[in-house]
Amino acid sequence: MNISSLRFKLTVWYLVLLGLIVGASGTFLFQVLKEKRIAEFDRNLREQARALASKWEHTEGLSWEQAIAQTGEESLPPYIRLERLSFVDSRSGTRRPASSIRSANVPDGAFEFQKEAYDRGFRSMGGIPAFLTVRDPLLEASPIRVVMMPVSRDEALQYGVSLGAWRDELRSLGFLLLVSGGVILALALAGGSFIIRKALGPVRDVVRAARKISADDLSLRLPSRRQKDEIGELVDTFNGMIARLETSVNDIVRFSGDVSHELRTPLTAIRSEIEVLLRKERTPAEYVDALRSALEETGRLEKIIGDLLFLSRLDTVDGTAGEDEVRLEDIISSVVDRASGPARAKGLRLACKIVESVAVHGRAELLERLAANLVENAIRYTPSGGSIEATVEREESGAGRITVADTGIGIPARAIPGVFDRFTVVDASRSKETGGAGLGLSIVKRVADIHGASVDIESREGEGSRFTVRFPAP
Numbered sequence: 221m222n223i224s225s226l227r228f229k230l231t232v233w234y235l236v237l238l239g240l241i242v243g244a245s246g247t248f249l250f251q252v253l254k255e256k257r258i259a260e261f262d263r264n265l266r267e268q269a270r271a272l273a274s275k276w277e278h279t280e281g282l283s284w285e286q287a288i289a290q291t292g293e294e295s296l297p298p299y300i301r302l303e304r305l306s307f308v309d310s311r312s313g314t315r316r317p318a319s320s321i322r323s324a325n326v327p328d329g330a331f332e333f334q335k336e337a338y339d340r341g342f343r344s345m346g347g348i349p350a351f352l353t354v355r356d357p358l359l360e361a362s363p364i365r366v367v368m369m370p371v372s373r374d375e376a377l378q379y380g381v382s383l384g385a386w387r388d389e390l391r392s393l394g395f396l397l398l399v400s401g402g403v404i405l406a407l408a409l410a411g412g413s414f415i416i417r418k419a420l421g422p423v424r425d426v427v428r429a430a431r432k433i434s435a436d437d438l439s440l441r442l443p444s445r446r447q448k449d450e451i452g453e454l455v456d457t458f459n460g461m462i463a464r465l466e467t468s469v470n471d472i473v474r475f476s477g478d479v480s481h482e483l484r485t486p487l488t489a490i491r492s493e494i495e496v497l498l499r500k501e502r503t504p505a506e507y508v509d510a511l512r513s514a515l516e517e518t519g520r521l522e523k524i525i526g527d528l529l530f531l532s533r534l535d536t537v538d539g540t541a542g543e544d545e546v547r548l549e550d551i552i553s554s555v556v557d558r559a560s561g562p563a564r565a566k567g568l569r570l571a572c573k574i575v576e577s578v579a580v581h582g583r584a585e586l587l588e589r590l591a592a593n594l595v596e597n598a599i600r601y602t603p604s605g606g607s608i609e610a611t612v613e614r615e616e617s618g619a620g621r622i623t624v625a626d627t628g629i630g631i632p633a634r635a636i637p638g639v640f641d642r643f644t645v646v647d648a649s650r651s652k653e654t655g656g657a658g659l660g661l662s663i664v665k666r667v668a669d670i671h672g673a674s675v676d677i678e679s680r681e682g683e684g685s686r687f688t689v690r691f692p693a694p
């Protein structure tokens with residue numbers, strides 16, 4: 221398994237988490253069992269000590285020495301010490317020294333009376349037996365559990381039993397818990413890693429299928445999943461992305477085809493003109509004619525290349541046009557001024573109507589290009605005798621608006637949706653004589669987009685067209 225893979229990481233996380241849970245619950249269980257056992261042990265210990273005390277108390281003439289000597293027949297002989305505490309005799313006024321009696325298994329100096337614990341137990345529990353665990357190397361290596369209780373006014377019994385056997389029992393309980401924890405962990409790990417592998421299986425399929433999709437074959441799609449889970453969503457999103465990629469790659473391919481075609485047409489015209497010209501001797505007038513027409517074609521080429529460059533520069537403008545304040549009436553006036561010569565030459569009336577001054581945020585040179593393209597189109601597609609009007613006004617909503625209306629040939633309704641596409645000419649024959657390559661309106665649309673504006677076309681064939689550019693309300 222690859223250690224940087226999601227599967228490995230998930231498995232490790234799962235293992236760590238599970239280990240913590242199993243470890244914590246095992247420890248808790250162990251503690252609870254231990255507490256329970258020690259409480260039971262203490263109860264037994266107290267019963268044994270009490271039995272000894274009551275035997276001494278109820279057997280006439282039995283001394284403590286005899287009573288202690290008689291105990292210890294059990295499998296685990298207890299350690300016993302009877303402590304006679306020192307006290308002052310009220311009659312004689314003398315202090316009796318402390319003394320003690322030990323069971324036979326307690327050597328001299330071992331199993332000392334735990335005076336402090338006895339007093340503490342007495343004080344805090346009002347005479348209830350005190351329990352404690354002691355270690356005494358003189359007796360044995362295992363700890364010894366001890367109970368201490370008063371048996372008469374000045375005598376205390378210290379009774380202890382080895383915890384060795386109990387400790388062994390505790391150890392095997394711990395071992396059992398450890399083994400079962402390990403088994404649980406191993407089983408859960410196997411199950412968990414199976415589930416993780418199953419859950420990530422579809423991701424692997426997606427990766428494998430995605431690898432097959434290359435730039436040359438963007439028509440391939442990942443098989444759609446029936447379940448709309450996260451993976452299903454991923455597959456759909458991925459397919460959507462590939463579809464968009466396919467569209468834009470197709471657009472680029474078509475666009476470069478169109479560009480080559482559009483550039484080739486004027487070049488071919490120039491070439492054939494020159495070829496025909498060179499076939500035989502010509503008069504100077506014929507040479508001038510041919511050169512003039514070649515010059516016209518060159519102009520056409522120049523215009524196409526200029527438009528293409530302009531468009532590609534616009535493509536690099538991201539979203540916003542800038543914060544300059546531009547007055548639409550200034551733009552329209554200067555465009556109409558410049559176009560009035562060509563309009564007059566074609567016998568057209570060109571009017572400029574400023575209803576209101578409108579300022580928008582944007583770039584003046586781009587907006588001029590937009591207006592110029594609309595006015596040039598109007599001139600181009602309006603037969604002589606017609607009229608054109610360019611208007612600047614403000615709508616009720618406060619939005620600025622430029623309108624260019626003509627009484628020209630109009631655009632058929634079915635062609636309107638496509639006119640903004642690059643290299644779209646509505647009718648090749650009518651564009652041929654006027655010389656457009658179908659880039660003018662693409663520029664208009666792109667400039668409008670950059671300014672957040674919309675472009676609407678109303679047109680009737682044979683009656684005229686009206687182009688409206690609406691800027692967002694301030």
Ligand code: ADP
Pocket residue numbers: 597598601626628629630631639644645646647651655656657658659660661662685
């Ligand atoms: P072109 O350079 O061919 O004019 P445009 O992108 O400017 O390209 O316009 C696309 C097509 O829209 C043109 O071929 C033309 O048929 C049509 N068109 C544009 N403006 C007008 C107009 N004012 N009146 C009629 N048709 C128009």
